[in-house]
Amino acid sequence: MFANTAVCGPTLLSPDLAAVLRLLVLAPLLEEWVVRAGLHAWLLPRCSGALAVLASAAAFSALHLGSGPLASALVFGPGLAFGLAYQRWRDWRLCALLHSACNAWALSMCA
Structure with missing residues (x-):
């Protein structure tokens, strides 16, 4: 398990059903x-x-500022990947599925 409190916030360290x-x-x-x-x-x-990919990844990172600057910086890479997927397939639902998979991975590494 990763369980680094600098990377894994309280929601990831001990998630309840609502958080999951x-x-x-x-x-x-x-x-x-x-x-x-x-x-x-x-x-x-x-x-x-x-530019659309970069701007959307930056906006995605900004949405995560509430979890702290480190969390915001760490989601920029996945934000780029989701942007590239959207750029290729033009399906935001695929991006949501990828996003969910990344969050599942984070939960498994932190919890």
């Missing part, structure tokens, strides 16, 4: 709907694909 549902269902659906189906899709006709 929030991390595996609610957050991925809402965040990807806003960031990919909203921002990324809006940016595509207005700028390059690379």
Whole structure:
């Protein structure tokens, strides 16, 4: 187990059922709907694909600032991956599934 308190916040270290549902269902659906189906899709006709990917990853990171600057920085990489997936397949639901898988991995490493 990873269980580093600098990386794993209290929600990841000892998740209850509500936290697990929030991390595996609610957050991925809402965040990807806003960031990919909203921002990324809006940016595509207005700028390059690379800029859309970078901007959506930065917005995704900003959404995680409430968990601290380290958490925000750590999700930038996955945010890039989700942005590239959206860029390729244009399906925010796939991004939500990938997001959920990343959160499941984080839960398994921290809890």
